[in-house]
Amino acid sequence: MKTPLIYLIAGEPSGDLLGARLMKALKAKTNGQVRFCGIGGPHMCEEGLESLFDMSELTVMGLAEVLPHIPKILRRIKQTAQDVESQKPDCLITIDAPGFTFRVAKKLKGKNIPLIHYVAPTVWAWKPGRAKKIAQFLDHLMVILPFEPPYFEKEGLKTTFVGHSVIESGIDDISAAAFKERHGIPADVPLLCMLPGSRQTETSQLLPIFKDAVTSLKAKYPNLRIVLPTVSTVSQYVKEMTMEWGIPILIVEGDDEKFGAFKAADVALAASGTVSLELALAKTPSVITYRMKKMTHFLAKRLVKVKYASIVNLLHDRYVIPELIQDDCTPENIVTEVSKILDDAKHRHTQDAEIETAMKKLGLGDGQKPSERAADCVLSLLQKDVS
Incomplete structure (x- = not known):
C-alpha cells in the first residue's frame, strides 16, 4: 500500500x-x-x-x-x-x-x-x-x-x-502547585480562572460583563487573583481590552499554562464551549456563560431544542454546572454564582462528584x-x- x-x-x-x-x-x-x-x-x-x-x-x-x-x-x-x-x-x-x-x-x-x-x-x-x-x-x-x-x-x-478528545488533553499530568509557584501566586489565596472565548465575537460580548463582575469580586475578595488563559486568535485583543481594567490579570498562553491555570483555580468563569469539558476533566468548579448579538440569539432561541449549554448538564439532564446565558449573563449573577463556589466547600464537592460521573459517560477511564x-x-x- x-x-x-x-x-x-x-x-x-x-x-x-x-x-x-x-x-x-x-x-x-x-x-x-x-x-x-x-x-x-x-x-x-x-x-x-x-x-x-x-x-x-x-x-x-x-x-x-x-x-x-x-x-x-x-x-x-x-x-x-x-x-x-x-x-x-x-x-x-x-x-x-x-x-x-x-x-x-x-x-x-x-x-x-x-x-x-x-x-x-x-x-x-x-x-x-x-x-x-x-x-x-x-x-x-x-x-x-x-x-x-x-x-x-x-x-x-x-x-x-x-x-x-478532551479525555486525552493531559490535564492529569499538570501540577497546580507548580503553576502557582511559577507565577508567584500564594497557595492560600483564591484564584479565579477567566475564559472569555476563543473568537473575537465571543470575547467582545463577554469581556465588558466580566470586567464589572471581576471588579465586584475583587471588592468582595481583596486577595482574589485572576488568571486568563487565551489563544492566538484573540490574545492581542484580550490583552488590549484587559489593560484598561485597572485590575492585575495574569494572561497565559499555551496548553500547559492553560491546564495549569485550570488545576490551580478555585473557580472558573468560562464561555460555553469545549473548555467547559476541559474544566470538568480538571475538576475545576465553574460557571458557564454566553452572550451573542441579539439577532443571532433571536434565531437561536427558535432553533435550539435542548435545555442546557453544558454537556455535563445535558448528560445529567439537570443543572450541575450553573449556566448564565444571554440576558442571565450579568455581572450581578456572575458574582452570585462565583461566590457560592468560593464560599461553600460542600457546594464545590457536590459539583465535583457530578462532573466525575458525566466524564465517565464520555469514556473517561x-x-x-x-x-x-x-x-x-x-x-x-x-x-x-x-x-
Missing part, C-alpha cells in the same frame, strides 16, 4: 487540536508512513501540516458576525475545493466547522475522494433534518458523543463513535484514546477503499 495522503480541514481552535491529535495517532499507527496537507492551526502545523491559508480567517460565528466575511469565505471555499482536487488525496477529513467544511465537501462529492467528517453537527439539539442532508454527501462520520450514531445511521450514513480510535477508523476506511 502506498503512503497515504490525507487532506485535513479544521476551521477553529478546537478542531485544530482534534486534528493534531488525529495526525499524531495516524503517524504512530503507520510508523510515520502517512502524509498530510490541508488547513489547520498551530497544533496541526506542529504535527507537520503546511496550512493552505491561516485558519484564523475561518473563526467567525453567528449570522450577524459572518455576514461581513461572506465574500472572502466563499473565495476560500472555492480555493480549498480546487486544492483538494489538485492534491488528489486518499481521503478528505473535515473537522467540525460545518459552515465551511460541509460546503467544501459538497463540491467534492462524486470526485472519487472519500469524504470523512469528524465531530457531528448537533442534530439532537437543533435542526434534526441536517442528518439526512449530510448523509447525501458524506461517506463516513466520526462522532464524539455516545448517543449520536443513531441519528445518522437511520439516514444511511456510516457512523463511528470514537469518544471525546476505558483505556483507549479517542484519537487512536479515530485513527483506526480512518485507516480501516482507507484499507477498504484500496481493496
Whole structure:
C-alpha cells in the first residue's frame, strides 16, 4: 500500500487540536508512513501540516458576525475545493466547522475522494433534518458523543463513535502547585480562572460583563487573583481590552499554562464551549456563560431544542454546572454564582462528584484514546477503499 495522503480541514481552535491529535495517532499507527496537507492551526502545523491559508480567517460565528466575511469565505471555499482536487488525496477529513467544511465537501462529492467528517453537527439539539442532508454527501462520520450514531445511521450514513478528545488533553499530568509557584501566586489565596472565548465575537460580548463582575469580586475578595488563559486568535485583543481594567490579570498562553491555570483555580468563569469539558476533566468548579448579538440569539432561541449549554448538564439532564446565558449573563449573577463556589466547600464537592460521573459517560477511564480510535477508523476506511 502506498503512503497515504490525507487532506485535513479544521476551521477553529478546537478542531485544530482534534486534528493534531488525529495526525499524531495516524503517524504512530503507520510508523510515520502517512502524509498530510490541508488547513489547520498551530497544533496541526506542529504535527507537520503546511496550512493552505491561516485558519484564523475561518473563526467567525453567528449570522450577524459572518455576514461581513461572506465574500472572502466563499473565495476560500472555492480555493480549498480546487486544492483538494489538485492534491488528489486518499481521503478528505473535515473537522467540525460545518459552515465551511460541509460546503467544501459538497463540491467534492462524486470526485472519487472519500469524504470523512469528524465531530457531528448537533442534530439532537437543533435542526434534526441536517442528518439526512449530510448523509447525501458524506461517506463516513466520526462522532464524539455516545448517543449520536443513531441519528445518522437511520439516514444511511456510516457512523463511528470514537469518544471525546478532551479525555486525552493531559490535564492529569499538570501540577497546580507548580503553576502557582511559577507565577508567584500564594497557595492560600483564591484564584479565579477567566475564559472569555476563543473568537473575537465571543470575547467582545463577554469581556465588558466580566470586567464589572471581576471588579465586584475583587471588592468582595481583596486577595482574589485572576488568571486568563487565551489563544492566538484573540490574545492581542484580550490583552488590549484587559489593560484598561485597572485590575492585575495574569494572561497565559499555551496548553500547559492553560491546564495549569485550570488545576490551580478555585473557580472558573468560562464561555460555553469545549473548555467547559476541559474544566470538568480538571475538576475545576465553574460557571458557564454566553452572550451573542441579539439577532443571532433571536434565531437561536427558535432553533435550539435542548435545555442546557453544558454537556455535563445535558448528560445529567439537570443543572450541575450553573449556566448564565444571554440576558442571565450579568455581572450581578456572575458574582452570585462565583461566590457560592468560593464560599461553600460542600457546594464545590457536590459539583465535583457530578462532573466525575458525566466524564465517565464520555469514556473517561476505558483505556483507549479517542484519537487512536479515530485513527483506526480512518485507516480501516482507507484499507477498504484500496481493496
